[in-house]
Amino acid sequence: MNIRQFKQRVKKCRHSLAVRQTVAFNDVDMMGVVWFGNYYRYFELARAAFCQKLQLDFEHVQKAGYELPVVRSECNYRNPARYNDVIEIEIYLVPPDRPMVIFMYAVRDLGERLLAFGTTEHVVCLNREPLISWDNAVRQWLPEELFDGI
Amino acid sequence: MNIRQFKQRVKKCRHSLAVRQTVAFNDVDMMGVVWFGNYYRYFELARAAFCQKLQLDFEHVQKAGYELPVVRSECNYRNPARYNDVIEIEIYLVPPDRPMVIFMYAVRDLGERLLAFGTTEHVVCLNREPLISWDNAVRQWLPEELFDGI
Amino acid sequence: MNIRQFKQRVKKCRHSLAVRQTVAFNDVDMMGVVWFGNYYRYFELARAAFCQKLQLDFEHVQKAGYELPVVRSECNYRNPARYNDVIEIEIYLVPPDRPMVIFMYAVRDLGERLLAFGTTEHVVCLNREPLISWDNAVRQWLPEELFDGI
Amino acid sequence: MNIRQFKQRVKKCRHSLAVRQTVAFNDVDMMGVVWFGNYYRYFELARAAFCQKLQLDFEHVQKAGYELPVVRSECNYRNPARYNDVIEIEIYLVPPDRPMVIFMYAVRDLGERLLAFGTTEHVVCLNREPLISWDNAVRQWLPEELFDGI
Numbered sequence: 219m220n221i222r223q224f225k226q227r228v229k230k231c232r233h234s235l236a237v238r239q240t241v242a243f244n245d246v247d248m249m250g251v252v253w254f255g256n257y258y259r260y261f262e263l264a265r266a267a268f269c270q271k272l273q274l275d276f277e278h279v280q281k282a283g284y285e286l287p288v289v290r291s292e293c294n295y296r297n298p299a300r301y302n303d304v305i306e307i308e309i310y311l312v313p314p315d316r317p318m319v320i321f322m323y324a325v326r327d328l329g330e331r332l333l334a335f336g337t338t339e340h341v342v343c344l345n346r347e348p349l350i351s352w353d354n355a356v357r358q359w360l361p362e363e364l365f366d367g368i
Numbered sequence: 369m370n371i372r373q374f375k376q377r378v379k380k381c382r383h384s385l386a387v388r389q390t391v392a393f394n395d396v397d398m399m400g401v402v403w404f405g406n407y408y409r410y411f412e413l414a415r416a417a418f419c420q421k422l423q424l425d426f427e428h429v430q431k432a433g434y435e436l437p438v439v440r441s442e443c444n445y446r447n448p449a450r451y452n453d454v455i456e457i458e459i460y461l462v463p464p465d466r467p468m469v470i471f472m473y474a475v476r477d478l479g480e481r482l483l484a485f486g487t488t489e490h491v492v493c494l495n496r497e498p499l500i501s502w503d504n505a506v507r508q509w510l511p512e513e514l515f516d517g518i
Numbered sequence: 519m520n521i522r523q524f525k526q527r528v529k530k531c532r533h534s535l536a537v538r539q540t541v542a543f544n545d546v547d548m549m550g551v552v553w554f555g556n557y558y559r560y561f562e563l564a565r566a567a568f569c570q571k572l573q574l575d576f577e578h579v580q581k582a583g584y585e586l587p588v589v590r591s592e593c594n595y596r597n598p599a600r601y602n603d604v605i606e607i608e609i610y611l612v613p614p615d616r617p618m619v620i621f622m623y624a625v626r627d628l629g630e631r632l633l634a635f636g637t638t639e640h641v642v643c644l645n646r647e648p649l650i651s652w653d654n655a656v657r658q659w660l661p662e663e664l665f666d667g668i
Numbered sequence: 669m670n671i672r673q674f675k676q677r678v679k680k681c682r683h684s685l686a687v688r689q690t691v692a693f694n695d696v697d698m699m700g701v702v703w704f705g706n707y708y709r710y711f712e713l714a715r716a717a718f719c720q721k722l723q724l725d726f727e728h729v730q731k732a733g734y735e736l737p738v739v740r741s742e743c744n745y746r747n748p749a750r751y752n753d754v755i756e757i758e759i760y761l762v763p764p765d766r767p768m769v770i771f772m773y774a775v776r777d778l779g780e781r782l783l784a785f786g787t788t789e790h791v792v793c794l795n796r797e798p799l800i801s802w803d804n805a806v807r808q809w810l811p812e813e814l815f816d817g818i
Contacts, residue, residue, distance in 0.1 A: 242559065243397060243562050244405060246398045247393060247396065248400045253393070254788070255705060255741070258704065259542065259705055263542055266543055288745055291704055291743050292742040294740050392712055393716055401587075405591070415693075417690070441555070441593050452716060544705060546698045548697065550698045
């Protein structure tokens, strides 16, 4: 996914949320910049906040037998972040075309400079089996926003 | 706990195990040394290997209603470790005087130089309640070595 | 350090700061509670914010040849924190009696319930040698609050 | 990158290395499986071992003004890994067609079952500027294997 593809996909997203985080001392490597793998922790923070906004009750969903395991993750790095930098992680919910939930993420500094962008792709599983189609049952448990446009 | 106290307590331990680990790039901070909090991850590695050696079946124990939550952790830092250093983490099982499991840890480089030493202290809980005394039930589930000397 | 000792030492601290953090999905272990080692990451967050409040310019201090390596860390665990819990980490600066910087930390939930408390102890090094006494040079570089009461 | 593309690219790689690691307690999330972001830590372990095998002296390279920052990372997840599982991470060096270093990774269990596969892509920077072409200078500093086939 290059930056053009990212921007095109994000344009179609109707739901997003931005969270702020200060870069921790232990997020930074011996080169003085955030270690590349830690961006996935930033993605996770944004996703948790987004799921709360959607009132996606994790335990509720889990008890109903649903899971949303990550099947692919990707991050592209444009500019480094450093210790004590305040960063903003924006998460976008991509309109689904299959029983998958796809999030896109942009990490920016407070001057709106893009530091990184990426994605996590999640399949919807019921009792450990991936769903073939969105059915009515899953629509009872997952927030309406996930089915936006279906 | 100072180094003298550590050595005295370790002398009484009859069970120990050493594991080796190479310091990962992302374990090291911007000062070029292992971030202090990562030593607890090294302790965890040694404890996992030690529990396997004792044939402590985690799931088995858990199903029987037992847990061993950490109630205290401590680490003392003597010499830094750096990227790609091979370190040896030795774990010692302290003979118990109450229904607690106490581990001590020493982290050394391959030249036997002490880098850090510390402890984790675990209470034994049955159905989320701390045990007051070692009873026969718990002795069925936990390895004999844990009761050594009782 | 037991809870009584903690409370007595904290009472003497004149400088403190509280930061809030939401427990991340990846902070939590397979028992559904924050993994014990992650509390040191929470301590680090509070210390970074506190150093910013003191206007302790990390790079400035470093260029002047000073370092504050951790020589001991300790954490006591009282109540578990779970995924999405909002926690408050309060950091206290202990008045120094030697060229050491000692921080104490309390982690609480929003209902003021104590989850954990601990400490990190730092020696002051100049050009990699620990300082024997607070001298005038170090007082130029480090914030006045660190010498409070000396 | 799907599994077919991965296999095709890996077929052309002449240099690879496999390292073993036991899944740590704190690598696993509350669903009982390795948190997706931790696979990048496994990738990092394999890369460190591979660079050692190539005798790529990190400090040497750094002093000469070179850096190899990650510009893209990706991981695809096929099967979960659990606490205490022994996993094997194989790293492959992709023959370069530009001044980039591309690694591919496969994570398998000891029964050769594929758990995850992915990539990290690194640009070669000299004094913080990306190289346009492989020049003779860089070939003095980087291992011959990186230029295999050029």
